[in-house]
Amino acid sequence: MAVLPPLLAVLVALALGLLQKQRRRQEKLKKQAEKRQGKLTVELEKLQTELDWRRAEGQAEWRAAQKYAVNVTLDPTSAHPSLEVSEDGKSVFSRGAPPSPAPSDPQGFSEQKCVLSLQRFSAGRHYWEVQVGCSSRWLLGACLAAVPRSRPMRLSPAAGYWVLGLWNGCEYFVLAPHRVALTVRVPPRRMGVFLDCQAGKLSFFNVSDGSHIFTFHDTFSGALCAYFRPRAHDGGEHPDPLTICPLPLKGTCVPEENDSDTWLQPYEPAHSALDQW
Template identity: 40%
Template structure:
């Protein structure tokens, strides 16, 4: 009898990250997790699948995606929520600080102090994953926020205020805005960030989408409202932080 094996190293990185998030009960040991620098390894069922390339590879990928029941939504930005200084691309997938305040109506939906914008899509169930290209930007903030958040004046981002975000400042300080804030110390700052939401599980996880290294996981007893993707490209700062944030579609196959 011939035994064919398939190695998890041939699984595309985003799907492997989803496999781990979906199969490993990380919420049961979240107190320990914050002392672990790397994301937990893939479950043994993935590791023992061997090194077979070819049609079986596609079949395994397809079955894993179906079993994990994860949505990969085409996230776009909502201009109605964008701070007046923000410049959005025509396809609504990238955003940067334009430094000039546009003459727009200050509706209740619009951020008027923090240079932020929400996604058009919202989530109140299911598992979802997307990626954002941050490049070498020295400052940015990414994550999720309740529809009910305060959008006026200074914002104290924390789960208690309806924000689940991580933030890079001045190119040297990466912080998860938890309660209390948690400084992250990756081996290198990510140039592409993966964001994973498990609504019913109360999880918001971040990873370096290039390496699938785990960055941080927020755990909530339960979410109580619609969550929107949150993007803050940071101030341009005389051109030092002019590169836009760009929403990307993860390479799944």
């Protein structure tokens, strides 16, 4: 009995020591977590600043491109038989029946079901906008006027095509020359295309938020046409066409827009993945 109180005192002292050690460890871990959180916050702030800067740069580039707006019209004689061009030459949609299931690789197109512009661009700067709406598949850009379109081919710069596309409503991509997936913050309902022949640049802009998406840098070996390829008709009553938008032309004033509202459009769910080209 005489040794019991000292033993209890030792046990209590050990327990208190363990509690203090655990408390110090928790405080140390808390300080480390706060330090990591602080570093993460700083990195996120830097990233946000970089994103804001890039967006501002992209919007400035887009505003500058708008000053070179041209009147683009579709050439019905260049349209694939499955495509229908409006009388005013401003819209195109697929009127054919849905094809067999699409290939797993959207780079391999069985036919060039496209339409080109009447205009040929071999010099200067040119900008146009296209309403893509809620279409789940489309391709836009430019191609060499002399490039053959009657046989299957890879839509790459090496073949004379500089295009950006949407696949199954969820993946934006280019072939430059290999497939490159693109990150788009706001799904575009309207696309801007800017061609600078002398600089060898073809740029794509998301008019829905004024952001820059992608730019091809190349040497164009001949005159180019604007390129349009809508998705295949899915059997719906009102298939979404690709429509060239009216713009103030070169030499006229391009009105400034309120960045907070008019270009932003609500996102709607993409069409089913069963939609075919």
